[in-house]
Amino acid sequence: MKIEKETEHAIVHVNGQEQITGAEALLQCLLEEGVDTIFGYPGGAIMPVYDKLLDFTGRLNHYLTRHEQGAAHAAQAYSMVTGKPGICFATSGPGATNLVTGIANAFLDSVPVVFITAQVTSGLIGTDAFQETDIIGVSMPVTKWNCQVKKPQDIPDTIAKAFYIAKTGRPGPVLIDITKDAQLEKLCFKYKKCDYIRSYNPLIPLHIKAIESAAIMINHAEKPLILAGHGVLLSRAEKELKAFAEKTGIPVASTLMGLSAFPSDHRLFTGMLGMHGNYGPNLLTNEADLIIAIGMRFDDRVTGNLKKYAKKATIIHIEIDEAEINKNVLVDVEINNDAKEVLKYLIPLVKENSFEKWIREFRICDKTEYEKVIKEETKPEEGDIKMGEVVKLVSDLTKGEAIIVTDVGQNQMYAARYYKFSNPNSLVTSGGMGTMGFGLPAGIGAKVGRPDKPVIAFLGDGGFQMTIQELGTILQYKVPLKIIILNNNYLGMVRQWQDMFFDKRYASTELVNPDFVMIAKAFGIPGKKVVMRKELKTALDEMMAAKGPYLLDVIVEKEGNVFPMVEPGSSVSEVRLTY
């Protein structure tokens, strides 16, 4: 065996073949997959990888968050705004378990994130060694796929497989757990991207017959309604959706995760579905005679009481994940394919049409909703500042061109309801999991992913404090994220439920908050507190004009409630405008 040593990179050649460590191989794999950004947090078991990372400076940019959960959320948001898989590193034990909320969040919202965790040396696995956790077992229910690597030579193929699984089919998070010895030992590096796994078939042949019967139904419908979900964005079918809707004249409603797939100001857009969605699409779901659900999964927050859901409608379900079809709602036509491919095939089969009378019904609902809810929310003349008017002002100010990130709760619902989205992938929110604390780290990930766009995070005072330490990440990397705290000194959504369903017994929902502006200042982030309505516009202008990060602490109405609301257990047609 002929061994020679190069001094510069300590590359060893065995029989003329280059040998590198598992740690270096991992980083090479990432480069091969087109990765340039990583969010993570080091620790004992992952030190060989971090050590090697120094040699990749300039090619792989690592963002050190202040908590692994923050890294997970940031990686997810990065993926949501760039369309590339997010990458997240953590060490073994607590590092890995701290990721779990972030992994589960990405899993429920079908976002491709490749999580790399380190594991103790393979000989110690199963012995309860220091910082050993069975993260494969722990993450199994919340990953699309996971795998432990104990030999360096298995790293390239496993990483290739991980990327392929994460981004194809219904995307989702994957986790690769690499033992410390596998990071340190050497291998002959060769990388081949994965494009085939025998037991995994993301490319399903088009169900032509089903699409053709769908077309016939669409051509004969009188009150059809399109429900657009996150799948439209994930399959990049926004253009096709627009073309399909415009040709057929069918009105479009969106799920929370589907927002921004269809322009909010489009004449065929009827608003958001679900518990705090718009009045028209909720009420009229039960009047529609045909529902075309595209890339959505009939979540309980969207459907309300299933027994009374869309009973007059024939349902066509276009969905890439077969397990979602007939899971909650029994459908008449199942099209188990990618949304974009289906729409491409479907568009030539449908006739040009218009449903003016049907659309007028939505507009009448809009008017009612405006009079009873929106007017008071967006243009109040007196009293405290309302969350809705802050979002509306930001929407007008940015002309719908910004990327909006939200936390979870009332701030999220107001942002989703009152921001008018112009571009696809411009809402980053935690839908399925409803993870408080998502907003701030997600804002960082979104801004890192799209430095060219204004990124604005709407946070509640509760959720902000769950991951407030990430202000340190903003400080360290000068991330020019704009943070707006809609501060009502309450866990607002929980308080709203206590108000409505628990006799106003406000159990543990009132918060005694610190001075957020002062905290921001300590992190080198300029900020301002806004109490009076007349100061709001100027403060927002100032925030948008600021070059770097900025925090606006907006003191809003303490006990505001989000409406409309489909109460739990109610039918979507029982959507309430007032309380």
Next chain:
Amino acid sequence: MKQEFTISLFTEDHIGILNQITIILTRRQINVESITASESAVKGVQLLTIVVRTTSEMIQKVARQMEKLVDVLKVFVHTSDQIIYQEIALFKVTTKGLMSGNIIDNIVRNHHARILEVSPEYVVLEKTGHKTEITDLLSQLEPYGVLQFARSGRVAITKQVKELNVYLKEMDEANRVRSETIEITY
């Protein structure tokens, strides 16, 4: 209405598959009546045979969730009339109890059981059949002192004509052709 289903699940031979399958059953609160695992007729492919009681709506949902798992090749769900199935049971009974008269001979003959071992203290019997047949034999033996009783899970062969390797071939071709022609977006 709940009924008995036999799930035949073909998977890659990877660590942790069983865990992934039971997570799905646990979430849906479905009890496993029996489970067996073995290599299938196709080399490198494992066959899990799981017997559960649930509704026909639920079994469809669960089967789709199982098939969605990356390492699962194919899931078949069958009702009892669509399969040929057997379980095997071993009984350890006291020799003293059984040796009086022709009892042992009659029992073995009537139940198509087999004697595996005879010692002064105990007799070991083997019985292959359906669950009810095994339960019948157990209740017949009980008066004579059953020292041990062990029963396997169900093993099943389907009556369907199309075999796994045909499915595998189809899946394989569909994906290979498409991988070449369609560039994966994302």
